[in-house]
Structure formats: structure tokens, C-alpha cells
Amino acid sequence: MKKLDRAFYNRDSVIVAGELLGKVLVHQTEGQRISARITETEAYMGIEDKAAHSYGGRRTARVEVMYGEAGFSYIFMIYGMYYCFNIVTNERENPQAVLIRAVEPLEGIEQMAQRRFGKQYEQLTNSRKIGLANGPGKLCGALAIDRRINGMDLCGNEIYVEDAKCEDLRIVTSKRIGIDYAEEAKDYPWRFYIEGSKYVSVK
DNA sequence: ACGGGGATGGGCT
């Protein structure tokens, strides 16, 4: 399967967020290939978006990568324990990114179970099997994504997204999650997920 | 089934 290229990422975040659904996120680590289908995303639209870390043109060391080329990873720590994985979009027009909020495990499921719960997959309850990677913090745990991945080029060979055929995939749109502080922006319909997928953070 | 609260640390004012 073909890797998504820089031109794919170099568009408005809301466009990229929708089109990433059904594509396959791959992490090559320690000689292992871990992969998962993207089921849920959110667009963060940069300068005018009160929910975005780059709102109002804020430019600190943490968010600097969003001011650079599209197709790079932006990873931040949340609540002192979890990471969130984003892909920078819309190069040099606006410091935007897409948050990957949930994925469906494909390859490396045993490693995911081990990393998340320290158990074999078959030992897990059904809800933990489904919940291996259906949240932004969970998927970073399952796919071994942490600050070492921050600022990496997804056009490289360690972490990237593969194109995938997604026939008859329906997309649901909703408000974004966990941004109640963002005033009018909290209601913008910039969350996208695959209709009917079990591997989504909130139905 | 559901809801409340605790964990935990870096980034920014």
C-alpha cells in the first residue's frame, strides 16, 4: 500500500481529518510493524480556532512544529500521563493539525495488549479488547507513540499513514470532545468518525 | 449501567 504524501496533508485540516478515516496508521518500532485503521479524527483549525493550541497565532516551543511543513507529527502530553498524536496540515497557510482520536487495531495486537494492560489479548475482557486503542491517549499507548515521535516526518519510514480502499464508508460529524473552554468553537462540527465502527471513543 | 473523582507533570502566565 502507498504512503500518503505531503500533498495529501497540505490542505485544510477539516478536509484532511475526514479523508484520513479508513486509512492505516503504521508504526515501525524495534523491528515490529504495528498498524491500525483510523476510525476517528478531529480538526484543529489554527489561528481562528479557540480550541487550537495555536489559537491567535500562539507560537511557543511546544507548538512550533505546527508552523512548519505539513505531514509532521505534533505530540503533546495531557493530564501528566497520556500523549495525543496529531498530524500537521496546511503548511505555511495556518498552523493546523488533525488529532487522531481512535483506531481499530490490525497488526501487532498482542504487543498492544501487552503495552496497555500487561496481559495477553485473549485474557482481556471484551470491553478491553474493543478499548485497546479507541481514544487519543489509548492509541498512543497501544502504538508506542510518545514524545520521541514528536516532530517526525510521516513521509519517512518510522511512522506514516498508508492509503487504503474504503468502499461505502459513511462519515459521521459531531462536536469535538473535551474542549468546553473553547467558547463558540466548542460547538464546531470538526470531529469525524466512521459510522457504525465499534472502535470509536464516544458514540 | 452509570457517575464521581484521583492520578500526574509539563507548559504557560
Add this chain to the structure above:
DNA sequence: GCCCATCCCCGTA
């Protein structure tokens, strides 16, 4: 010193 683009556990039913 306060705020988080979260997750999981443990209490009530």
C-alpha cells in the same frame, strides 16, 4: 499556581 484535545477505578444501583 493553575490548566489541561484523558483514562480507569470504585462506589452506588
